[in-house]
Amino acid sequence: MRTTESTTGMAHRPAQGHARRRRRDGEDTPASATESPSSEVADAIDASESTADAAAGDLLEEWTVAASADAAPGAGAPGPDQPAQSSPSLIEAGIGLSAVGLIGAIAIGTGVKSERDRTAMEKVTWPHTTDRTTEKTTDRTTDRTTDKVPAGTGDRTTDRTTDRTTDRTTDKAPAGTGDKTTDKTTDKTTDKTTDKTTDKTTDKTTDKTTDKTTDKTTDKTTDKTATLDPTTFSVSEAHVIEANEGTRELVFLVRRSGDTSKSGQVGYTLEANAGTLSKEELGGAWQGVVAFKPGESQQFIRLSLKGDHLREADEQVFIKLHAPQGGTLARSEATGTIHEVDVHRLQAAYGLRDLNSELDGAAIRVRRSSDSKEQDIGFDVYGQLNVKQLEDFVGRGTEAKGYVTRWYDQSGHQRDLMSSLPAEQGVIVDGGKLVTQADGSAAISFNAGRNGKNSDTMAALGESASDWRSVVIHAKVQSEGRARGVLFNLGGNGDRLQAFYPFSPDGTYSFDVMNGAGSRLDWRPEKPEALTDVANHLVFEAHSDNPGAGTPELNHTDARQAIFQNGRKLASDGSLPHQFSTTEQWKLPSTDGGNNDGTFQQVMYNEFLVYLAKDNSTPSPQNLIGSVQDDVLTYSGEKDLKRIDGLAGQDTLYVSGTATLDMSLMDGGVKHVEQLWLQNGQANTLRVTGAALSAMGEKMLTIRLDADDRVEIDRVAVPLDSLEARLNQLSPTMQFHVIVGGEAVI
The missing domain is CATH 2.60.120.200 (Jelly Rolls)
Known part of the structure; x- marks a missing residue:
């Protein structure tokens, strides 16, 4: 069966890629980006090598204070409508930055994007936020900072400093230092503040990303990543071996793909070539509607085939889907084949x-x-x-x-x-x-x-x-x-x-x-x-x-x-x-x-x-073979059958009536089948071995059973509630899914 890949952890990747493309193309570069870098930034870049250890140490000290303050009772307590947020650890905040990375953070914070600034910026790694998050968070952080920062703090600090960092900076500056303090704040505090703000804001931004960016991501996921494919209806091929007596089923599988969260339906019509199959030979509804409840993805169309002694070759019936509701048609036509002659x-x-x-x-x-x-x-x-x-x-x-x-x-x-x-x-x-x-x-x-003269x-x-x-x-x-x-x-x-x-x-x-x-x-x-x-x-x-x-x-x-x-x-x-x-x-x-x-x-x-x-025999089927399309192959206990092969579509082996499907007795094995369907309301037996499972050539196998069905591994009965675990032990390279009575067995 097909599996749906989870989008968990992938929501931000489109945003990152988009941001990288925009930076490369220059689409998000503001007008001021063409100006020369500020002297503070230039000096900081020149001094980056000599001050790396000091900057990292000071940053660690400041972050320790910040983390302690965040952890204090009542500090940063959320409002009644806000979820509680834990303080970021140093590792989560991405503290392992070199001084060159810190200088790059200043360049990002000030919006400077000269060639020299880009060199520093390219060395920065932000572990918890995307470029788009930084861009979108700037306006929210600036607004919050503007409301809370004390008067007298420099414009740059106002632009990029959070309320907590600004208060701390103001408390550290001695009274009356005036511009000198501002300069120091610009030189050091701005470095630390900006980096701390960047790191702190990054963590808060990360939290905010949960509140805002994640909301937007969720919307984008709904619109893009997690958007389900449109609903489509398809019908499989069908194969059954005709016998001399008894009744068996020719089964078409109608599959609904894409968004199956709502109900849907599709009509179908069967027809056969004139003078071949009749409704008396192939009983059941030759036309009708297949309905799906929300969440359902598979429905069968079952037709009963009576055994006889008529001497025939393979016969065919054709099915066509029409009038879909709640979806569109994908593969709408297929063929049902009643096998009487083994071409092999x-x-x-x-x-x-x-x-x-x-x-x-x-x-x-x-x-x-x-x-x-x-x-x-x-x-x-x-x-x-x-x-x-x-x-x-x-x-x-x-x-x-x-x-x-x-x-x-x-x-x-x-x-x-x-x-x-x-x-x-x-x-x-x-x-x-x-x-x-x-x-x-x-x-x-x-x-x-x-062609002229009759000598063809x-x-x-x-x-x-x-x-x-x-x-x-x-x-x-x-x-x-x-x-x-x-x-x-x-x-x-x-x-x-x-x-x-x-x-x-x-x-x-x-x-x-x-x-x-x-x-x-x-x-x-x-x-x-x-x-x-x-x-x-x-x-x-x-x-x-x-x-x-x-x-x-x-x-x-x-x-x-x-x-x-x-x-x-x-x-x-x-x-x-x-x-x-x-x-x-x-x-x-x-x-x-x-x-x-x-x-x-x-x-x-x-x-x-x-x-x-050179013996007394007929070419009765010993091989039940599907096609490159999706197939349903019906097994009804045929004792002479030596091989079953779906030939690599999304294929189902369906057991009709009461039968024992012993995969170990077939010389050619059971191959390329993704579903074993014994759930037909009658008691059936499935016998498997490790060798038989390995020969299937599949990585996933779904087994559908009735509660009264029996499963034997190496001729030993296995309780159905432990079957999946036992199969995984028997064939660890395969993934098994056991469903009993319509309910998955965990």
């Missing part, structure tokens, strides 16, 4: 959104039609394709086109799909506008006449093997024609691993593994024409160790091979061979790169994911 476990991952927040790369490389120059196109701050960057590069005119020359692999394996020949490149900008599917998502168009294709250097036992392929596509074509091909002409969409004008879907007798899985729609211009999410899946066609209760996800559309089974059977092959050349949307025009699929692609394994 894929052999290849191509998408027009950010699929892997750990990679700092582009989505595609684009060639523009105007001059054939190429440029990488990345993602915007919300993880979507940066359309503005794309259209700025390609152009927005009716003749502008953008061709995709490289589709970057986001799995981390660098298996980029490439198309080097201009005549075979898919189109992403047509007529100055982004190509989109029916649901509004960005797409690359292949073989629909946008891309190829990647894939992974060759002959003993695969599982394959799961996701394709977010939209058909642009009913001509026969190959959607993808990861195998050879004999040992195929490919799909058709459609296989023939009747609209048949086909999943062809190994081209063995009876091994091709087909599905024929009732209305083939309905497939065109409809965005679909297709999944082609095969597992050699599954026994048959699968069970309806599980949506046939346990089938030997199956085809799914928008999560639901279209076809399944048990005819797959025991194992299957791939070659090094992976292609889409064609099979042979141009020798057979009939195999080029007319299709738009938004996403293409490839999972291959």
Whole structure:
């Protein structure tokens, strides 16, 4: 969490800096400063070296008398409306001044600022007052001195001497000494008086600074140093792993920053792409108002996600803040991601959104039609394709086109799909506008006449093997024609691993593994024409160790091979061979790169994911990863989870339902999380070790608990009221803040 730096002890620094600047610029130099220094000052400077010890000794003696007088009963007693003030000690008064420093004090007191006087002034150090304090105190001290000083005292003494010093000076001067006494007072008493006055007045000024300057400082602190930042509202990203059963929460965190002393509120609205998430799948208020009481800085928006057996890739919902009251909007839009596929476990991952927040790369490389120059196109701050960057590069005119020359692999394996020949490149900008599917998502168009002859294709250097036992392929596509074509091909002409969409004008879907007798899985729609211009999410899946066609209760996800559309089974059977092959050349949307025009699929692609394994498995999430933005990561007791990483925003790990969060069991650890939030009204358990805490990579950690929650350190339960102290002992390099039931535990 962010910490607010205290301004204590900093209130006078702006005044000091400002005063130094003014002296350097000459802004506060009075007209008399250009005159030659007084003879007394000049003589004092000349004699400074020889009289240093005497001056310091006399000053100490005089200050001892002054301190004794101040300490006498009734001396300087405050009025009824004034606070009692203690007399300054010699150290507090800054007595450790050399004679040269004392002479400099005279120069300051008389306002003389010739070059010679400045030399003496620069040697003076005032420990308890600023230049501005000296300037502002002069008028108040002079007025008070003028009212109380006895007649006959010199003007200079009147200007700079306090009532106590003037009375003492008058008492020491013998009767009838007249001008001589005045001269001596000028020579010595003025030296001592001025310094004593400066020191004494400094201390009184220090006290007065408490009464006046501090008041002004307080005002300035209110106006400047301690002024709180304006109130803003921001919303976090949200992440949750979807399960096959049960309910868990997708949680957005709305954060209020700046001045939170008053109440405030902000509205929000959720939306999803057409044909994806529905309110039945993601329950809760899709629109509403988040209200903050005075002092509150965080509020959750919780949505309930029901587990199912639908075969889907990661789904997203988008949130937007609006109509703030008592503040303004900062980060007002964010994305909630429901994770079903672990990109870190894929052999290849191509998408027009950010699929892997750990990679700092582009989505595609684009060639523009105007001059054939190429440029990488990345993602915007919300993880979507940066359309503005794309259209700025390609152009927005009716003749502008953008061709995709490289589709970057986001799995981390660098298996980029490439198309080097201009005549075979898919189109992403047509007529100055982004190509989109029916649901509004960005797409690359292949073989629909946008690039002349329909021979568009891309190829990647894939992974060759002959003993695969599982394959799961996701394709977010939209058909642009009913001509026969190959959607993808990861195998050879004999040992195929490919799909058709459609296989023939009747609209048949086909999943062809190994081209063995009876091994091709087909599905024929009732209305083939309905497939065109409809965005679909297709999944082609095969597992050699599954026994048959699968069970309806599980949506046939346990089938030997199956085809799914928008999560639901279209076809399944048990005819797959025991194992299957791939070659090094992976292609889409064609099979042979141009020798057979009939195999080029007319299709738009938004996403293409490839999972291959040599066991019976699926790419279920084993990593829960955030983004560079603020994130809320929901943990619901997933046993296969190996790593949680917020990736260094202001990130919260939120426990949903009843769960045991055992940080020591995760091989990759829990990292870059600033809040562990177990306070959800249900009994949860947190298990930590010193090693797990050290691996977090954070200096501060807030742990929020319910009173019924249990915390174990090295498998030993720790009372919640002593948890913070125990954690500080366990990991002294971190700062912990434990909150139980909304109350901080001290």
